Amino acid sequence: EELKPSIIHFHCYGRDFWLLLRIALFKGIRCIHSEHWSGLLSINHSRLNALNRCFIVNYFNKVDLILPVSKILEEGIKKLATKANTKVIPNIVSEASSSNQKIVSAISFCVVGDIVFSVKRQDLILKAFLNLPSSCELHFYGGGPDLRALKVLCKEKKNVFLHGRVTNKEVLQLLPNHHAHIQFSAFETFGIATLEARKAGIWAISRASFGSSDYADSSVFMAENLNELTNSMTELMTLDKTSVNNFPALKKTKIGREIELCYNEFN
Numbered sequence: 001e002e003l004k005p006s007i008i009h010f011h012c013y014g015r016d017f018w019l020l021l022r023i024a025l026f027k028g029i030r031c032i033h034s035e036h037w038s039g040l041l042s043i044n045h046s047r048l049n050a051l052n053r054c055f056i057v058n059y060f061n062k063v064d065l066i067l068p069v070s071k072i073l074e075e076g077i078k079k080l081a082t083k084a085n086t087k088v089i090p091n092i093v094s095e096a097s098s099s100n101q102k103i104v105s106a107i108s109f110c111v112v113g114d115i116v117f118s119v120k121r122q123d124l125i126l127k128a129f130l131n132l133p134s135s136c137e138l139h140f141y142g143g144g145p146d147l148r149a150l151k152v153l154c155k156e157k158k159n160v161f162l163h164g165r166v167t168n169k170e171v172l173q174l175l176p177n178h179h180a181h182i183q184f185s186a187f188e189t190f191g192i193a194t195l196e197a198r199k200a201g202i203w204a205i206s207r208a209s210f211g212s213s214d215y216a217d218s219s220v221f222m223a224e225n226l227n228e229l230t231n232s233m234t235e236l237m238t239l240d241k242t243s244v245n246n247f248p249a250l251k252k253t254k255i256g257r258e259i260e261l262c263y264n265e266f267n
Contacts, residue, residue: 005029007266010063012037015052018059025062030266033060034067034089034259038189041076053080060084065262070211073189089258090215091192093250096172096200106159107237108137110178112171112193113185115144120185122150126160128230134159136237139178141166175200180236183210184229194220201244205232217245 008024010017010033017033024031038044040056048056060066060081067089068074074086109129113120122140129138136159140150143165154160166174171193175181181197182205191210198204204220206213213222219242223229248254 007032007263009034011035013040013056013059015055018055021059021063030064032065032067032262032266033063034069035073035077036069036091036189038187040068040073040080041187041189042072042079043076043187045076045080057081064266067259067262069190071214072209072211087262089255089262090211090250091190091195092252092255093192093195093199093247094168094172096175096196106135106137108139108178109180109182109233109236110139110141110175111182112141112175113183114142115140115147115150117146117149118186120144122146123153124226125182125184125229126150126153128226128233129160130157131230132233132237137161139163141171141174172196172200175202178202179241180204180233182229182233183207184223185210188212195245195247195250198245199247201242203236203239203242205229205236215247215250219243219245 004027008029008031010031012035021031039047057080060077061083064085066077066084066086068077068086069091071088074088077086078084111122111125115122117123138159139161141163151162154162175197180203181193183191183194184205184207188210191206191212194204194206194212195215198217198219205223206216206220207224208222221232221236223232
């Protein structure tokens with residue numbers, strides 16, 4: 001007997017999804033799609049070739065329900081596929097760990113993410129940081145295509161540290177050891193590292209255009225250009241440790257329940 005699921009859940013668009021969706025709909029199976037791909041942000045639409053755009057529009061107009069991770073991603077999807085049925089369901093913000101917390105005397109900033117200058121802009125973060133006193137520290141966590149170039153830029157900087165790629169579990173353990181986290185990407189569909197930093201009880205610098213800005217509190221400084229980034233870092237140097245934000249609306253039980261309710265609509 002043929003197995004026929006009640007619902008198929010697709011995650012993060014792939015070109016073969018178009019054909020799989022057609023098969024599912026032909027068999028009368030309802031389909032839900034969750035999405036966090038930054039290629040669907042309005043700012044990146046010009047990078048889509050005509051054929052890929054055609055597949056994307058057709059797919060998102062026909063899938064039963066799309067769950068973008070943020071409002072800004074929802075806007076990008078609906079700009080492409082005007083008939084798309086969407087409901088924003090944000091990322092789960094994991095619990096930070098204090099088991100490896102150390103006493104750090106220096107004002108320490110950290111950056112978490114793949115080393116890709118064109119997107120994550122670690123080179124600009126370094127440029128802003130070099131305006132601060134040498135008593136401050138900057139720590140980069142992550143690997144990627146521009147890691148070697150970043151090593152060259154940091155070669156003679158005794159207060160800048162490159163730790164390479166680390167697991168998410170390690171990141172959550174390391175965050176409380178720092179004074180602030182910096183996320184200054186060209187774009188982010190969500191920007192979960194900012195909220196993980198706040199859940200770890202440290203300051204954060206982010207950008208208002210990121211999806212996570214909908215959940216940012218007063219301990220998140222917004223910096224849209226290099227001057228604002230430098231000024232935010234300079235101000236954070238003068239501030240004492242901030243409080244923890246547990247983000248109850250972004251706990252796994254809460255998000256899991258929201259997804260379950262979406263499933264129930266089609267059963």
